[in-house]
Amino acid sequence: MSVTIGLLLSLSFVVSIAALAFLIWAIANHQLSATQDNAYTIFTPGEAGAPDDAAFEGEPDTAHGEHHFDVERAGIDKISRLPVLVLLTGAVFWLILGSVFGLTASLKLHWPDWLSGEAALTFGRVRTLHLNLVIYGWLSLAGIGVVMWIVPRIFHTALKYPKLPIIGAGLWNLGVLAGALAIASGWTDGEEWLEIPWQIDIVLAVAGSFFVVPIVATAVARNVHHIYVSGWYFLAALCWFPVLFVIANFPFIHSGVEEATVNWWFAHNVLGLWLTPLGVGAAYYFIPKIIGKPIYSYSLSLLGFWGLALFYSQVGIHHLIGGPVPTWVATLSIVHSVMMFVPVIAVAVNQHVTVARNWWAVRQSVPLRFISLGAVLYTAASFQGSIEALRTVNTVTHFTQYTVGHAHLGAYGFVSFIMFGAIYHMMPRLTGRQWPWPGLLNVHFWFVVVGFAIYFVALTVGGVFQGLAMLDITRPFAYSVTLLMPYLEARSIGGSLMTVGHLVFAFNIVAMLVMKPADAQRPPAPASTAPATES
Amino acid sequence: MNRLLPLSIVALGILAFATLMLVVVPGMQIRSQSPSPGLLPYTQAELRGREQYVSLGCLYCHSQQPRASDQAPDDQRGWGRASVASDYVYDQPHQLGTMRTGPDLLNVGARLPSQAWHLTHLLQPRAIFDWSIMPAYPFLFEQKPAAEPGDVVVALPPGYAAQNGVFVASQQALDLVTYLQGLDRTYPALPDAVRDDGYAEPDDEGRKP
Numbered sequence: 154m155s156v157t158i159g160l161l162l163s164l165s166f167v168v169s170i171a172a173l174a175f176l177i178w179a180i181a182n183h184q185l186s187a188t189q190d191n192a193y194t195i196f197t198p199g200e201a202g203a204p205d206d207a208a209f210e211g212e213p214d215t216a217h218g219e220h221h222f223d224v225e226r227a228g229i230d231k232i233s234r235l236p237v238l239v240l241l242t243g244a245v246f247w248l249i250l251g252s253v254f255g256l257t258a259s260l261k262l263h264w265p266d267w268l269s270g271e272a273a274l275t276f277g278r279v280r281t282l283h284l285n286l287v288i289y290g291w292l293s294l295a296g297i298g299v300v301m302w303i304v305p306r307i308f309h310t311a312l313k314y315p316k317l318p319i320i321g322a323g324l325w326n327l328g329v330l331a332g333a334l335a336i337a338s339g340w341t342d343g344e345e346w347l348e349i350p351w352q353i354d355i356v357l358a359v360a361g362s363f364f365v366v367p368i369v370a371t372a373v374a375r376n377v378h379h380i381y382v383s384g385w386y387f388l389a390a391l392c393w394f395p396v397l398f399v400i401a402n403f404p405f406i407h408s409g410v411e412e413a414t415v416n417w418w419f420a421h422n423v424l425g426l427w428l429t430p431l432g433v434g435a436a437y438y439f440i441p442k443i444i445g446k447p448i449y450s451y452s453l454s455l456l457g458f459w460g461l462a463l464f465y466s467q468v469g470i471h472h473l474i475g476g477p478v479p480t481w482v483a484t485l486s487i488v489h490s491v492m493m494f495v496p497v498i499a500v501a502v503n504q505h506v507t508v509a510r511n512w513w514a515v516r517q518s519v520p521l522r523f524i525s526l527g528a529v530l531y532t533a534a535s536f537q538g539s540i541e542a543l544r545t546v547n548t549v550t551h552f553t554q555y556t557v558g559h560a561h562l563g564a565y566g567f568v569s570f571i572m573f574g575a576i577y578h579m580m581p582r583l584t585g586r587q588w589p590w591p592g593l594l595n596v597h598f599w600f601v602v603v604g605f606a607i608y609f610v611a612l613t614v615g616g617v618f619q620g621l622a623m624l625d626i627t628r629p630f631a632y633s634v635t636l637l638m639p640y641l642e643a644r645s646i647g648g649s650l651m652t653v654g655h656l657v658f659a660f661n662i663v664a665m666l667v668m669k670p671a672d673a674q675r676p677p678a679p680a681s682t683a684p685a686t687e688s
Numbered sequence: 689m690n691r692l693l694p695l696s697i698v699a700l701g702i703l704a705f706a707t708l709m710l711v712v713v714p715g716m717q718i719r720s721q722s723p724s725p726g727l728l729p730y731t732q733a734e735l736r737g738r739e740q741y742v743s744l745g746c747l748y749c750h751s752q753q754p755r756a757s758d759q760a761p762d763d764q765r766g767w768g769r770a771s772v773a774s775d776y777v778y779d780q781p782h783q784l785g786t787m788r789t790g791p792d793l794l795n796v797g798a799r800l801p802s803q804a805w806h807l808t809h810l811l812q813p814r815a816i817f818d819w820s821i822m823p824a825y826p827f828l829f830e831q832k833p834a835a836e837p838g839d840v841v842v843a844l845p846p847g848y849a850a851q852n853g854v855f856v857a858s859q860q861a862l863d864l865v866t867y868l869q870g871l872d873r874t875y876p877a878l879p880d881a882v883r884d885d886g887y888a889e890p891d892d893e894g895r896k897p
Contacts, residue, residue: 165709262789262821265813269824276823277745339743343781372692379690388692389699396703409776410882411715413784418710426703462699466706470714472786475760475884476753477773482714483884544886548759552751552788623788626761630791631819638821 165485169463169492176459192447194381195307195438204445206518206578232311233302234583236318236367240298241576241583242666243326245659247290250333252652255283259645263638273337281336281348288423289349289357290329292564294322295572296431297364300387302579303438304368307384308375314367321363328356344412346420347401354402358395365391382454386434389462393426410477417469424563425465429531432568433457433500435575436528440507443521443578444514449506453499460496464489471542474551490542497535504528519594523574526602530566537562549624554637554644555616558609565651566605573597573658580665589664597657604650607643615640721882723777726875730778730867737867740828740860742781749822751785752794752871759887768795768874772881775873790822797872806865807842807857815848828861 193201258280261267268274297318305312312318332349335341341348349357372380372388380388401419441448448454470478470486508515508525515522537559541550550556577594581587588594615637622633730738741747754762756770763769771794776782800806805816811829813820833853835841840862842855857865 165705168705261823265821265823270826272744272827275744275825277748280748281745341743341745343742343747343783345747345786369692380692380695385695388695392696392699393703396700400707407715408778408780409718409782410773410784411711411718412780412782413776414714414718415711416782418707422703422706462702466703467709469710473784473884475755475887476784477771477775477883479714479717479773479882480885482710483886485709548887552786556786624760626764630765631817634789634821635819641821 165467166488169467169489172463173460173495176456189447189451191379191381192441192451194377194379195383195442196445196447200445201447202445204443204514204518206443206514206520229305229309229311230302230582232315233305236312236315236322237298237302237579238583238666239319239322240294240301241579241662243322244291244294244298244572245576245662247286247294247329248655249659251283251286251291252648252655254279254286256645256648256652258283259641259648263641263645272339278337278339281341282333284346285332285336285348286329287564288346288428289332290326292428292431292568292572294325295576296428296435296568299435299572299575299579300368300391300431301364302583303383303435304371304387307377307381307438308371309377310371310375312367313370313374317363317367321360324356324360324363328353328360331356342402342404344416346423347416351402351404354398358399358402361395361398365395381438382448382451382458383434383438385458386430386437389458390427390430390434393422393430397422397426413473413476414470414478414482417472419469421469421472422466425461425468428564428568429461429465432527432531432571433461435571436504436524436531439524439571439575439578440504440521440528443518443524444507444511446507446511448503449510450503453503457496457499457503460492460499464492464496468493468538468542471547474542474544474547487542487544491539493535493539497532497539500528501532505532519591519598520574520578522598523570523577527567527570527574530562530570534559534563534567549620550616551620552623553616553619554612554640555620558612558616561605561612562609566609570601573601576662580662584665586665586668588661589668590661593657593661597654597661600654600657601651604647604652604654606647608647608651611640611643611647615644718773718882721774724772724774724873724875724877724881727775727777727873730870733863733866734870735867736860737863737865737870740864741867742783744825744864746793747783747785749787749789750791750793751788752792753784754792754794756883756885756887758889762792765791766795766799767792768798769877770883771873772877772883774878774881793868793871795872795874797869798874801869803840803862803865803869804843806868807840807861808844810861810864811842811855812844812848815845825861828858828864829855830858832856 257268257274258276261276261279265276272278301312301318328349331353335350335353336348340350342350368387368391372384397419401415407415437448437454467489468486470482471490474483474487476483504525505528508521508528515525540546541556541559550559577588618640619633619637622628622636623630753771754767754769757763775794776784807829809816809822810825812824812826813822814824829842831850831853832839832855835854835856839854840857842857844850844855
């Protein structure tokens with residue numbers, strides 16, 4: 154057995170390393186075209202050097218003036234406008250509902266007799282509702298909305314079949330609602346991240362194809378030669394997630410530990426091959442776009458992308474370290490978790506250096522502040538995840554609130570912050586209106602930053618103490634529960650601040666949407682419907 | 689990076705490779721094992737109880753996978769020996785869990801065999817442990833003026849007892865307790881059984897078990 158294990162481990166590792174070496178060779182010899190010139194794909198000629206931010210504060214010239222180069226793109230944005238708005242509105246609705254369930258679940262951990270009278274409101278269901286609503290409702294819809302807006306822009310091609318995503322959004326919202334009702338009523342498939350019953354998953358899968366088809370068709374019909382780095386992430390994510398979702402939800406195939414490996418192969422890939430590419434791809438577009446300068450090193454972004462694909466896809470079983478799985482597969486996932494340092498550092502160098510060299514933009518632009526903080530937290534969450542997978546660390550943090558803190562650093566600090574910034578950047582361009590109260594963007598920012606800092610520190614510190622207590626046989630199990638109480642209470646305080654921030658966010662968006670056009674200070678978008686083309 | 693098709697094919701190829709390594713090969717290895725001798729299929733009542741366990745989300749606070757003594761004192765806490773893959777062949781959906789807000793439950797039936805204890809604990813955990821943060825499950829019980837023939841009355845300490853009448857367990861509560869009582873994998877595991885031995889101390893010749 155040990156020979157087989159050794160062979161399998163080495164095979165996987167050698168294949169990944171060989172692929173990485175090939176990639177570096179290919180970049181060095183220009184076999185893969187990704188020159189710094191390609192980084193300018195996001196700009197129209199003459200546009201580079203001009204910051205692009207409708208929400209800049211305190212600068213009347215940029216705040217209220219038309220951004221010159223948007224005119225050339227208006228024909229493209231106009232086609233994507235309605236689908237993107239529909240997707241984002243749904244996303245924000247699920248964020249609010251998901252936050253309410255998240256906060257409820259948090260409070261129930263220290264007020265265990267609160268709302269205990271109804272099965273639908275028991276902790277096990279409220280927590281599950283929170284996860285499913287924020288992952289499939291908020292993050293997936295927001296991510297697809299962002300993709301739907303960026304893809305036509307980087308391909309200089311109007312969105313194909315723009316009615317399909319609207320139908321898809323309707324179906325997807327129905328699917329998420331049905332899934333939530335199912336979970337609340339106790340009908341669940343019973344595995345983490347896969348709770349929505351497979352019958353309802355069919356609706357989500359069909360809805361998903363209504364998103365994939367227009368985006369792929371737009372990519373095929375593109376008017377640019379080069380696919381910009383955001384496009385790699387988005388197109389790969391749109392290949393990966395449907396495959397993951399259908400395979401993992403296919404019923405009656407697996408049971409027992411085999412099912413557990415499928416479960417965590419899926420669950421970690423939802424983060425690694427779905428939410429992460431959406432977030433990183435969005436950051437790769439918005440950071441240089443808002444600043445008006447291309448990213449620091451375009452070739453490096455190739456390493457970040459392929460490294461993510463090679464290593465992130467095999468980390469899932471680190472959720473089962475010390476469990477009833479083969480030793481080699483746990484070790485394999487640990488090794489790949491550590492290898493994630495490679496692509497993460499590549500992305501970090503690219504994005505953080507670009508931001509750091511243009512710090513003035515972070516001070517002026519709230520959207521960029523959200524996005525660049527999200528990018529920093531991607532680096533932080535990934536480093537933390539690599540270290541957390543090490544056996545010596547994992548033995549303390551596994552089965553504790555530390556893991557919950559880490560999950561939120563990734564899904565919230567990283568992906569959600571980038572989505573907040575992306576939506577704040579996109580909305581004025583989607584509606585042709587200004588933010589009614591630009592100061593409230595900043596209020597949102599500080600509520601969620603302070604709230605999340607409290608949340609994360611509480612669960613991280615509390616989780617370590619909880620883990621150490623469970624490893625200490627001189628302490629009764631009860632000790633690990635009682636010691637956690639102040640940390641759980643702090644988490645509820647942090648979570649409340651985050652929820653208030655989300656309400657401000659939703660208020661900003663609703664205010665912009667319902668505001669009478671006469672109140673809008675921004676001139677309406679140009680009437681031209683001809684898509685801008687450029688080769 | 690100018691072409692769509694190669695990008696998609698390589699991306700999907702990498703995912704297929706990951707699936708082979710994380711799902712297919714471990715799956716073949718796990719399937720090659722026969723069920724642990726001593727492991728019995730669930731009874732109908734246990735399966736109904738297991739449905740309650742799944743539907744109420746017990747998984748989110750309770751794991752079902754004791755760790756090895758080389759790694760953690762799970763066995764010393766009375767949670768049982770390190771579990772192996774062939775202990776779970778009848779579990780669908782699996783309930784291995786990733787959180788221990790409460791203790792591991794894979795062998796709860798062996799350490800807490802009393803139906804009365806479980807019913808009291810489900811109706812009001814704090815009637816037994818003042819430190820517990822487990823939710824109470826009053827909706828699995830019915831308050832009646834007096835017990836009828838066939839009713840299972842829940843014992844409660846003073847201060848928690850019903851103001852008028854008694855609490856009676858519903859069929860769901862009884863099934864759930866039957867499942868919990870049946871959770872007992874204290875039989876010995878086979879020596880070549882599959883589990884993560886990554887924390888095991890090497891023997892004198894430097895080999896791990």
